[in-house]
Amino acid sequence: MSIERYNARAAESRWHRVWDERGVFATRNDDPRPKYYVLEMFPYPSGRIHMGHVRNYAMGDVVARYKRARGFNVLHPMGWDAFGMPAENAAMANKVHPRAWTYENIATMRAQLKSMGLSLDWSREIATCDPAYYKHQQRMFLDFLAAGLVERKHSRVNWDPVDQTVLANEQVIDGRGWRSGALVEQRELFQWFLKITNYSQDLLGALERLDRWPEKVRLMQKNWIGRSDGLLIRFALDPKTAPSNEKELKELEAFTTRPDTLFGAKFMAIAPTHPLALAAGSTNGAVAEFIGECWHRGTAQQIIETAEKRGIDTGIRAIHPFDPNWRLPVYVANFILMDYGTGAIFGCPAHDQRDLDFVNKYGLGNTPVVCPPDQDPKSFVITDTAYDGPGRMINSRFLDGMTIEEAKEEVARRLENESLGNHPVAQRQVNFRLRDWGISRQRYWGCPIPIIHCTNCGIVPVPEKDLPVTLPEDVTFDRPGNPLDHHPTWKHVKCPRCGRQADRETDTMDTFVDSSWYFARFTDPWIATAPTERRAVDGWLPVDQYIGGIEHAILHLLYSRFFTRAMKATGHVGLEEPFAGLFTQGMVVHETYRTADGGWVTPAEVKVETVGNARQASLIATGAPVAIGAIEKMSKSKRNTVDPDDIIGSFGADTARWFMLSDSPPERDVIWTEEGVQGAWRFVQRLWRLVNEAAAFAAAAPASRPGAFSDVALGLRKASHGALARVSEDIEKLRFNRCVAHIYEFTNVLQAALADAGATPAPAAAPDLAWAVHEAAEILVQLFHPMMPHLAEECWAALGHRSLLAEQGWPAVESDLLLENTITLPVQVNGKKRADVTVARDAGNVDIEAAVLALDAVRRALDGKAPKKVIVVPQRIVNVVA
């Protein structure tokens, strides 16, 4: 019998039409079945999809199709993160409007995604640059403003000189802009902030309950929020040295996490912008000069990080809280940050490396106050390495002998009960590293901030009836900066309050705002009167399974968690955590290739051959040798990309999807190889042949299940249900690489069973085998359906079905088939495997022991000696100890 090769291209577009016509993936909000919301991070419409998208969306689609088969009402939507800089860059380079560029890309990428055969509900598609979307975002901004979750501050910000815009702290990587790569500068500007710090503790504490998030992401967020517990101590200033008699300058507040080291204090240091520093500068020329230097030197982030630790004595003296006669010099120092804690510290050089470097430079000395357990307190000294480990207190009066923890507690207790003026000297305090989220961007292609600045009324929100504030179409990009600023008419409006001439806010929102709530909008993207329809959003959220790249571990995922809280506070959703389950998939990487002159060449231009274990590459065009370089993330600069269109065009979407899911565990990087794609393609053909052969073999199979099965038929059934159980479990746990392995294994079993059976069709004397083969083929097709849906539909039809597999339920495991009557246990002697023993599943330990000791191999290994002990681990292993 000859079976025609599977024509992926023809079959795939045929099934796309069928799925479309029947609307099988449209999801209804009023469906009574239990809901399951699976979401992949929506793409930025940069031009074309890349292999990373293929991997991400293939994974999500496996989950969506599996959960649908399991009887859930599945929401699996797609949209576009459509605002952002590249559209403006394209506008500047190609004289094309950002909107036109963006929508053209969306059209291209939508067609590409459709060619993948993803089970998406396209009726819910949204684009964040659509006024129908961002009008709700503006409405929520105003709601947040009214709720006190928005603030406008004159503040020092990260300025990207290339993109000419402000960046959030999260967007500065190694001192450079996350998109432009330019060295970031510091500037003072009026900025809009979302008050994420209102939720610092909540965002931190709730991480513990996100038990279906990767540990790694939770840890990264925890470190980013950066809680530290300590003591806020008020130091009195020696009146003779204080720069002014103003009340607030007569004392100095410092935050510390090490109050136990208070007796090791040698100095105090304040930030150059601290009010006390400014006051000191006004009377002390040298101090003023130093402060000026700090300002001038510290513009670029990079310089700040590498700058030497320097300071200057202000002449001010602080009084030690436990000793009225102990004076500490107050320095202005360039390494103290005004926006963390109080902008002031006390320095304990023996136990803080930074403080130690500082005192060594200025000759202030050090006194160790914590002695490590393995050191003699009498001889323990610190020279140029600070000690921050555990130990007992020394040189610390009433603290001596205590542990660090005891000493912290004792200091806090005493200072809380002492007072300075009318207040306690100290109070316990928690500080966070997390800063408020600056969302102002000096760009055109973003969501306008719905605010009007009126010289008369100040800051006036745009009235709700005037929303959305839409972007003007007639803009030019022929000069740097924000086109909205240069627009002749858009920015000039009448003040909605007093009617006088006023100006619009020309800043637009950070694009991370757009992506902080799109998952909520998907639950009802049609409602025009509000951002969300409460019944829909509360019914669908949280997202049950969110899938995306690890690069969003902090930015997008932390902002979304905050935004959901803010939406709850303003009545737009009913919950706090948007994503119940998170999975971060690895990247798609590829070998790099360079010619002799050092130029990068694409995989398509290179032929790779394997000779023995060595791989050699050459240019297809000329045969010139090519050096095989490191395996790296696919990127245009290294030219090591593979276009999904090319792969889908020649092998079909199923091959691409299958390869993306095989081999590497999904959280790790996967290496794209030509051999791997070929292997996936061969497997597609092999499945097609095998299912057709099975269908022919089982053509005369009885319609209902036979009452009895031969050993061969029973063996096949056990394999079928074993594979079903294993694949189901691994899909649930997103271990797609193991699913793939199990499917290969099961395919091998079915193929061998058909080969052993010989004649096709099945002999009339073996109806049970025909039935078991048919069952096996059906289960096989259903198992690979979530990964290769088109081939699966084609095979399902070949097995005689007229229904759609996409609408089919998941097969049920017959669990009694998973239990064997006999089991084979490995037998070890002194921990080394020597034999196997096959016993009844419920055999007693005594019987097993006897059977084991009778084995030749065990006797030989024992060499006549009597065993000391026999350990039988039920259902696992037997170990004989000699």
Add this chain to the structure above:
RNA sequence: GCCCCUGUGGCGGAAUUGGUAGACGCGCCUGACUCAAAAUCAGGUGGUGGAAACAUCGUGCUGGUUCGAGUCCGGCCAGGGGCACCA
């Protein structure tokens, strides 16, 4: 500097969470079919010794716990990631 993760054949990776190390795939080798190639099918494939049965070594290095360690504990080494003047 601080925090975290990873290390298994030629390669990607499995290993029931302390119980047969190397499943499955890729690659490679041998054979069948073919005028030939592709495709397909059959067999082999961690190292060493052996014709074989088998023996022996083997999960980055090193020490330990255990009847038994890829898995647990201590100390190193290498690679990757996050944060970074955070008091």
